[in-house]
Amino acid sequence: MVILLKVPPKSMFKFMCVSKPWRRPISSRKLVKAHLKLTANDKESSHHRVIFQDSTGNFKVSRLPPLFQRGQKTELFDMGSPMENPTIYTRIVGSVNGLICLYSNLEEPVLWNPTIRKSKILPTFGAKLRRDCSYYLNYGFGYDESHDDYKVVAIQCISDDGGSYDTVVNIYSLRNNSWRTIDKFQGNFLVNSSGKFVDGKLYWALSADVDTFNMCNIISLDLANETWRRLELPRYGEGSYPLTLGVVGSDLSVLCPNCHEVTNSDVWIMKDCGAKVSWTKNFTIDHPKDLGEFIFFSPIFSVPSCQSSKGEILFLLPPVIMIYDSSTRQLEVAVPSEECFAAEIYVESLVDPVLIAHNH
Structure with a gap:
């Protein structure tokens, strides 16, 4: 052993x-x-990988450590796709324990372990999901440690002819290999399409207006007891700006642009102490104006990040991979790519989604 x-x-x-x-x-x-x-x-991150999605919907993989080594060419390896019809509309929901969750407008979601090349197509929603009248569909993927179960959450905002909206929340259990409907959250509209998974909970940003990306607060779903919680935003200043949720290390983060020039942005880190939540401004990133609102808050933006031993932080800002240097407060391009439409960090593992579902 x-x-x-x-x-x-x-x-x-x-x-x-x-x-x-x-x-x-x-x-x-x-x-x-x-x-x-x-x-x-593993402190050296030798088993951590970055997976990139190209314009055809297929994937390429790179080892994580070389991305922090300036001047060294990053090797990319083809991984194909577990989807039957991969397209640019195939999205990466997230990664937990080596499993990656993918969804597409054309196919059912898939749980995929690229290390052992095993994938599990999720069963259809059946009558629970009304695809013909959905205003938007948001996903989340996480791990429920208390039940040793991997769960996918699908949140559908349904519109009717009268202009009103209703929300339906479905949750999939890999161990039970089935979907069911759970209680929905109250009010507002989700901003980020994929929930951010941190310490047993999925987080989404909320907007008071369906037509804007300005956040008013954050909601979380505890995957163990499947209860919702509403959280306050950090007090980052006057006005309302489009903010972005992310993960720095093992903590939820919020990226906040400063002023109207958008030449720098603050990264706030959240600490959840049970009944109380605290926010700390961790660092400020200086960046060119053209890296402002368009890139930082586009729908494909994600902030899964990994910190190096030197305090550098890796940001996946499609179509490029960038490194934030804490000593200079600057962003530098690490991996330029014209075909990187999505990226995610995952750890190599033996977790087999097919085996987990089959053993129930």
């Missing part, structure tokens, strides 16, 4: 293909979780 824990995930997967006596212990829940804990906490 101890020796197996030190074997890289891809090699472990090859061992599983040798025979059934090899497959059983390697695919056991206990070993998979222990192996994941070691790889996820």
Whole structure:
């Protein structure tokens, strides 16, 4: 057991293909979780990867550490796509424990582990989802540790001919391999299309007006007890601006532009202490004016970020990967790409979505 824990995930997967006596212990829940804990906490990030989506909907993968090494060419490896008909409209919802959640307007959502090349197509919503009259559809993906279950949340805002809207929230359990409807949140409209997963909860930004991206507060969904909570924004100044949710390290963050020039932006970090939430302005990023509102708040923008040992932070700002240097407060291009429409950081793991659903 101890020796197996030190074997890289891809090699472990090859061992599983040798025979059934090899497959059983390697695919056991206990070993998979222990192996994941070691790889996820690897200080050198040698098992962390960045996955990029190109203009055809297919994916390329790079090791994470080389992105922080200036002047070194980043190698990209083709990964294809688990979708039957990948297009640019295929979206990355998020990544947890090596699983990546994808959705498309044309197909059902998919849970995919690119390390072991296993994917699970989620069952259809059935009558619960009214695709013909949806005003918008937002997803979230996270892990419920208390039930050892991976969950996908689909939030649909439904419009009628009278101009009013209703919200339906469906949640999928991988362990039960089924969807069900849960209580919805009260009022307002979601801004970011994909919820940000932090410490057992999914977070979305809320806007008071469906036609703007100006945030008024944040809501969270606890995946364990499936309850909603409304959170206040950081006190970042007068006026209302389009803000962006992200994750820095293991904390929820908010990116706030300063003034109308938008030549720098503040990054606020949230600490959730149970009944009380506190915000701290962590750092300010100086950036050219043309990197302002258009890039920072476009629908494809995401802020999954990873911090290096030198205090540098990686931002995925399609179509480029940028590094924030805390000593200079500047953004630098790390990986220029004309075909990077989405990106996500994930950790290599042995988590098999097909096996989890099958063993129920």
